[in-house]
Amino acid sequence: MTAHDVVALLVTCQLAAPAATLVLVGVPTLLGRAPAEAFTRRVVGGGFTAGFAAGLCMLAVLAGRGLRPEVVHLGSWFSVGHHEATLDLVADALSVPYVCFSTGLCALVNAFAGKYLHREPGFTRFFLLLALFGTGMNLMVLAGSIDVLFAGWEMLGISSTLLIGFFLERGNAVRAALRAFTTYRICDIGLLAAAVVVHRAVGSGDFERLFGGDWPHGNCLVPTGTAVVVSLLLVFAAMGKSAMVPVSGWLPLAMEGPTPSSAIFYGALSIHAGAYVLLRCESLLEQAWPARLALIVLGLGTALHANVVGRVQTDLKSMLAYASMTQSGLIFAEIGCGWRVIPLVHVISHAILRSLQILRSPSALHDRHELEAALGGHPGPDPWSIGKLLPERVQAAFYRIALDRGFEEMAVGRVVVAPFLWLLEWAAGMERRWLALLGGDDGPGGGRS
Amino acid sequence: MTDSLLGAAAVTVAAPLAAAAVVAAGLGGGRPRRAAVAALTLSLVSSLALSLLWSRTDGMPLAAGDRLGGGALLLIDGITAVLLPYAAVVELAILLVAPRRSLDPAAVARLLVGTAATFALFLSSHPVVMIVLWVATALVTWISVRDTPGGRAAARTFAIAMATAVVCMAVGTVLLVVDPPWATAAGWVGATGGWLVALAVMIRKGIFPFHSWYPALFAGAPMSTALSATMPQVAAYTAVRLLIGHVDHPEGVAAELVVLAELALVTAAYGAALAIVQRDLRSLIGTLAMSQSALVLAGLAGTLPMELAGALCVWVSSGLSLTGIGLVTWALESRAGSIGLDTPQGRFWDAPALAGFFLLFGLAGIGLPGTLSFVADDLIVSGTLDDHIYAGLLVIASTVLGGIATMRGWFHVFGGPLAADGPRHAILLRERVAFTGLLATLFVLGLWPDPLVRALDRAAGRLLGVAAAPSVAEPHAGPSATEPAVDLQVLPDGR
Numbered sequence: 001m002t003a004h005d006v007v008a009l010l011v012t013c014q015l016a017a018p019a020a021t022l023v024l025v026g027v028p029t030l031l032g033r034a035p036a037e038a039f040t041r042r043v044v045g046g047g048f049t050a051g052f053a054a055g056l057c058m059l060a061v062l063a064g065r066g067l068r069p070e071v072v073h074l075g076s077w078f079s080v081g082h083h084e085a086t087l088d089l090v091a092d093a094l095s096v097p098y099v100c101f102s103t104g105l106c107a108l109v110n111a112f113a114g115k116y117l118h119r120e121p122g123f124t125r126f127f128l129l130l131a132l133f134g135t136g137m138n139l140m141v142l143a144g145s146i147d148v149l150f151a152g153w154e155m156l157g158i159s160s161t162l163l164i165g166f167f168l169e170r171g172n173a174v175r176a177a178l179r180a181f182t183t184y185r186i187c188d189i190g191l192l193a194a195a196v197v198v199h200r201a202v203g204s205g206d207f208e209r210l211f212g213g214d215w216p217h218g219n220c221l222v223p224t225g226t227a228v229v230v231s232l233l234l235v236f237a238a239m240g241k242s243a244m245v246p247v248s249g250w251l252p253l254a255m256e257g258p259t260p261s262s263a264i265f266y267g268a269l270s271i272h273a274g275a276y277v278l279l280r281c282e283s284l285l286e287q288a289w290p291a292r293l294a295l296i297v298l299g300l301g302t303a304l305h306a307n308v309v310g311r312v313q314t315d316l317k318s319m320l321a322y323a324s325m326t327q328s329g330l331i332f333a334e335i336g337c338g339w340r341v342i343p344l345v346h347v348i349s350h351a352i353l354r355s356l357q358i359l360r361s362p363s364a365l366h367d368r369h370e371l372e373a374a375l376g377g378h379p380g381p382d383p384w385s386i387g388k389l390l391p392e393r394v395q396a397a398f399y400r401i402a403l404d405r406g407f408e409e410m411a412v413g414r415v416v417v418a419p420f421l422w423l424l425e426w427a428a429g430m431e432r433r434w435l436a437l438l439g440g441d442d443g444p445g446g447g448r449s
Numbered sequence: 450m451t452d453s454l455l456g457a458a459a460v461t462v463a464a465p466l467a468a469a470a471v472v473a474a475g476l477g478g479g480r481p482r483r484a485a486v487a488a489l490t491l492s493l494v495s496s497l498a499l500s501l502l503w504s505r506t507d508g509m510p511l512a513a514g515d516r517l518g519g520g521a522l523l524l525i526d527g528i529t530a531v532l533l534p535y536a537a538v539v540e541l542a543i544l545l546v547a548p549r550r551s552l553d554p555a556a557v558a559r560l561l562v563g564t565a566a567t568f569a570l571f572l573s574s575h576p577v578v579m580i581v582l583w584v585a586t587a588l589v590t591w592i593s594v595r596d597t598p599g600g601r602a603a604a605r606t607f608a609i610a611m612a613t614a615v616v617c618m619a620v621g622t623v624l625l626v627v628d629p630p631w632a633t634a635a636g637w638v639g640a641t642g643g644w645l646v647a648l649a650v651m652i653r654k655g656i657f658p659f660h661s662w663y664p665a666l667f668a669g670a671p672m673s674t675a676l677s678a679t680m681p682q683v684a685a686y687t688a689v690r691l692l693i694g695h696v697d698h699p700e701g702v703a704a705e706l707v708v709l710a711e712l713a714l715v716t717a718a719y720g721a722a723l724a725i726v727q728r729d730l731r732s733l734i735g736t737l738a739m740s741q742s743a744l745v746l747a748g749l750a751g752t753l754p755m756e757l758a759g760a761l762c763v764w765v766s767s768g769l770s771l772t773g774i775g776l777v778t779w780a781l782e783s784r785a786g787s788i789g790l791d792t793p794q795g796r797f798w799d800a801p802a803l804a805g806f807f808l809l810f811g812l813a814g815i816g817l818p819g820t821l822s823f824v825a826d827d828l829i830v831s832g833t834l835d836d837h838i839y840a841g842l843l844v845i846a847s848t849v850l851g852g853i854a855t856m857r858g859w860f861h862v863f864g865g866p867l868a869a870d871g872p873r874h875a876i877l878l879r880e881r882v883a884f885t886g887l888l889a890t891l892f893v894l895g896l897w898p899d900p901l902v903r904a905l906d907r908a909a910g911r912l913l914g915v916a917a918a919p920s921v922a923e924p925h926a927g928p929s930a931t932e933p934a935v936d937l938q939v940l941p942d943g944r
Contacts, residue, residue: 029805030805030806030809030885030888031881031885032802032876032881076899077824077898077899078824078898078899078902078903079899079902079903080754080755080758080759080828080902080903080906081753081754081755081906083755083828083831083832085824085827136818139818147827150818151818151819151823152818154816154817154818154823155817155818158812158817161856162808165860165864168795168797168860168863168864168865169795169798169864169865169866169867171793171864171865171866173864174793174860174861174864174865177856177860177864178853178856178857178860181852181853181856182853185849185852185853186849188849189845189849192830192845193834193845195827195831196830196831196834196835196841199831200834200835421725421726424722424723424725424726425726427719427722427723428723428726428727431661431664431723434661435602435606435661435664435665438602438605438606438609438661438665439601439602439603439605439606439665439669440601440602440605
């Protein structure tokens with residue numbers, strides 16, 4: 001058995017382990033025989049642990065070979081004419097550490113959630129969505145073609161939406177989930193269009209045909225024009241998942257979901273999915289200065305916005321959401337500056353810290369209340385911040401802006417959403433009138449059987 | 450092999466007709482569902498056998514019987530081999546899920562006759578047969594809607610649309626036969642005929658601005674009737690047989706179909722956008738169905754086999770997922786009444802299993818990786834973008850908006866606090882069988898799509914490729930832009 005065969009086997013294990021748990025728990029649930037809590041937790045946790053172990057083995061194998069990338073061709077998914085969707089995966093210096101980190105984190109959150117959601121009505125649903133997320137994450141991280149990456153990306157979006165709306169009985173959760181899904185869906189246009197452009201440019205979605213060399217020193221294999229177009233589309237796609245201004249409004253609302261999912265999605269993995277895709281295609285960005293410029297502007301703008309707005313939040317999860325957004329913006333700017341390893345280290349370290357903070361947040365609040373009760377008031381003066389150096393009027397102006405979340409939601413709502421919905425409502429009203437005219441005064445709609 | 454194919458085709462059509470006769474004569478022992486399910490199971494098995502047999506042939510279409518205007522009385526090809534099992538699965542699922550109170554013998558007999566007519570239509574390309582079967586399928590739908598309490602308005606809307614479509618189709622076909630567009634001396638009569646046939650397809654397919662009957666049917670008719678009338682997409686089939694592969698067009702597509710495709714693209718995006726603001730679940734499904742149906746027609750006008758294959762793939766994937774959504778909605782309505790969308794209805798708490806199935810069908814309709822719709826979206830988006838950038842963007846817009854509308858529908862039906870504290874609604878075995886079967890088909894074809902995609906690609910290539918050959922061998926005498934474009938010649942593939 002060659003080293004390539006070993007890597008192929010391990011990569012397959014990485015993907016198959018969480019996917020198998022999805023089947024093991026999902027099929028009985030679909031057939032009306034939902035498994036017990038302990039079984040669900042162990043099976044899903046076992047899948048992640050197996051994936052993590054496979055990742056560590058893969059890391060050892062790759063390290064022994066000087067981190068030379070291995071491309072694993074699992075075959076062709078389907079093909080029509082020149083359009084072929086291949087199942088290609090890649091194990092290299094970017095994907096293997098990342099997949100170890102993501103599956104390890106999923107395993108830890110799985111263990112935490114087993115206790116946290118004990119006897120919660122949606123226990124099985126949560127773990128199914130976690131398994132779907134883990135499968136999608138592994139697929140996206142190990143993707144060796146843009147088709148596979150898109151498949152993983154979509155799984156992330158769907159699992160994220162359904163977990164934000166996990167507490168279906170809460171109106172806010174439903175609204176937040178729809179808001180997030182709409183943002184994802186619109187920004188996914190970027191990745192979908194990028195995939196089509198790549199297919200047109202090189203005849204397949206394989207990354208091998210887009211860029212060569214070892215990460216992070218790859219070289220672009222397509223003309224500059226193609227690289228610029230694809231990079232800009234990828235930046236647009238990444239904006240949605242990573243909550244960049246002006247489409248960041250969904251992130252604080254997304255904290256309506258259960259704490260474990262908030263930790264892993266919006267503190268750790270999902271929020272950095274965009275950064276990962278950009279790092280994967282760093283060779284294209286190297287050739288595309290407009291995309292790099294866009295990343296710097298978007299990143300710094302988002303970091304500033306989130307930093308200011310986050311300071312006036314009155315609940316811990318919203319504060320942490322804005323803190324995540326700040327770091328995500330900085331990571332975008334770092335990628336735009338042409339750095340590779342620094343943003344990767346930043347992503348991993350931030351993800352670990354933030355997910356711990358979010359997981360700790362319910363008990364941290366409890367501890368804080370106990371501390372204040374014991375001390376009989378607020379423990380000490382407010383910490384010093386650079387904002388206190390500003391004149392009071394400027395501070396007040398910033399405060400007002402921060403309270404209104406930088407007017408971002410208001411601007412997007414008034415300029416984009418409201419006119420669009422007004423137009424649709426008007427069209428729907430005209431349709432109803434026309435139907436009433438065609439079908440008689442009452443219009444169709446009464447028949448039910 | 451030929452005898453086996455013909456035998457399988459005959460069984461597929463005859464089984465529901467025989468069952469309809471049995472049920473109408475009152476011989477079903479008071480249980481019309483059993484006879485109907487048995488007949489449609491037989492149809493499904495025979496249609497699958499036909500597909501299997503077809504896959505073992507060299508791909509040459511089998512045409513037999515009287516020919517008129519290029520169409521054969523009996524035609525079996527790659528399209529037939531895919532559409533027959535698809536239609537059988539849809540109709541069988543409808544029968545399994547239908548609530549008992551809506552399955553009186555007359556309704557079952559109508560459903561079976563309509564199903565047999567649809568099967569027969571998929572086995573023919575003869576213009577006269579198509580007209581007759583258009584009338585038959587429309588008539589059973591109209592009677593069913595008319596007999597539904599409160600359905601008269603929808604019946605009237607449907608009747609206006611279908612009567613116009615059938616008249617256009619009949620007159621157009623006559624004009625084409627009288628003044629064949631492929632003849633050297635072809636004139637305005639044939640041209641008018643071609644455009645009338647295109648208009649008929651447009652109306653029957655619910656293409657803007659003739660789309661209103663589509664959501665009206667879903668809003669006013671029993672779900673079985675609405676799904677049976679729309680999911681097989683008989684007008685798309687007519688377009689495939691009469692408009693694709695026309696020798697006039699340099700790229701093998703009739704000029705009428707190109708115009709239809711432009712309007713279909715607009716309809717696909719418009720329908721998906723409109724679905725976002727619908728106030729009740731049935732209207733949401735109706736507008737989504739209208740959008741998906743238009744998307745199929747838009748892809749059918751493609752000049753690349755990938756576009757055609759993508760359109761056929763969307764035909765099957767959207768049909769199965771929308772059938773699933775429609776049937777879950779019907780099951781839900783039969784337990785808890787009609788469902789509005791203005792505010793979250795909180796149905797999750799009394800029907801969690803139905804919520805799960807609705808979600809899975811919805812995800813299977815919006816491109817969840819691993820389902821057939823992911824493959825279909827990939828093909829149709831890539832194909833249309835390869836062909837025309839603006840077309841691709843409209844297709845992307847319709848898939849994005851359709852996804853948003855679907856998820857809004859799910860969250861508004863199942864999200865929210867429980868309105869009334871009542872008993873949980875269990876799911877019946879026959880419902881679970883139907884839903885699981887539909888889902889399994891969507892997932893199996895999504896995870897292992899290559900055989901289906903290759904079959905569709907081969908069928909699409911043959912449709913386009915056959916058209917190109919005569920245009921090289923026998924260049925058309927007249928200027929194509931001003932002449933009728935519907936090709937009714939006897940072509941090597943039997944069209």
